Each structure stands twice: as C-alpha cells, then as structure tokens.
Amino acid sequence: xxxxxxxxxxxxxxxxxxxxxxxxxxxxxxxxxxxxxxxxxxxxxxxxxxxxxxxxxxxxxxxxxxxxxxxxxxxxxxxxxxxxxxxxxxxxxxxxxxxxxxxxxxxxxxxxxxxxx
Numbered sequence: 544x545x546x547x548x549x550x551x552x553x554x555x556x557x558x559x560x561x562x563x564x565x566x567x568x569x570x571x572x573x574x575x576x577x578x579x580x581x582x583x584x585x586x587x588x589x590x591x592x593x594x595x596x597x598x599x600x601x602x603x604x605x606x607x608x609x610x611x612x613x614x615x616x617x618x619x620x621x622x623x624x625x626x627x628x629x630x631x632x633x634x635x636x637x638x639x640x641x642x643x644x645x646x647x648x649x650x651x652x653x654x655x656x657x658x659x660x
Contacts, residue, residue: 577651581644585658594626607643
C-alpha cells in the first residue's frame with residue numbers, strides 16, 4: 544500500500560507482501576510516488592504548484608473551476624525531486640473562487656484545492 548509521511552518530505556517506495564496461510568502470494572512494489580502541494584493557499588496574484596516525485600515522468604496538470612470547466616491543461620515533464628511551477632492568477636484569468644489543481648498520468652491521480660480571492 545502506498546503511503547506518504549507528512550512529517551518528512553522524503554518520498555520512499557513501500558513494499559506490500561500478501562500472505563495466505565503463511566505463504567507469500569504476491570508482492571506489490573509501488574515505485575510511482577508523487578506528492579502535490581499548492582501554495583500560498585488562499586492565493587491572490589500568484590501561486591506555486593510543487594510536485595515532488597521519486598522518478599522522472601510526464602504528468603498532465605489541469606486547473607478546473609467549481610463548475611467543472613477546464614481553465615488550463617498542460618503536459619509537464621517531471622524530474623526526480625522537487626519540481627516547482629509558478630502561476631499568475633491574472634494571466635490564467637482566475638476570478639475569485641475555488642479551483643481544483645489536478646495532476647495525473649497512467650500511474651497517479653492527485654488533486655489539491657486552490658482558493659483565489
């Protein structure tokens with residue numbers, strides 16, 4: 544089972560071993576660890592999207608408004624470690640409101656809420 548320790552920003556793969564009558568029946572190594580954070584939140588003029596990953600991969604980053612309208616979508620290359628993207632609310636035409644910041648690919652699907660005022 545995948546896990547992320549919020550007390551430590553280090554991403555670590557976890558190993559899950561399944562047993563049936565004291566016999567190992569399967570091993571699940573989850574090596575696609577990615578953590579998403581958005582700050583400052585709430586935001587006024589600028590906000591940062593930080594994606595911490597333990598591996599290089601491509602992700603789709605989307606910003607969705609409260610009605611479900613897609614405001615922005617872009618494909619980003621993500622490198623191992625911390626990846627920082629800065630955005631301007633005026634350039635994205637983000638009015639006061641609540642938005643979902645979503646990153647996904649074939650291995651991950653994470654989101655954070657962003658409040659703009």
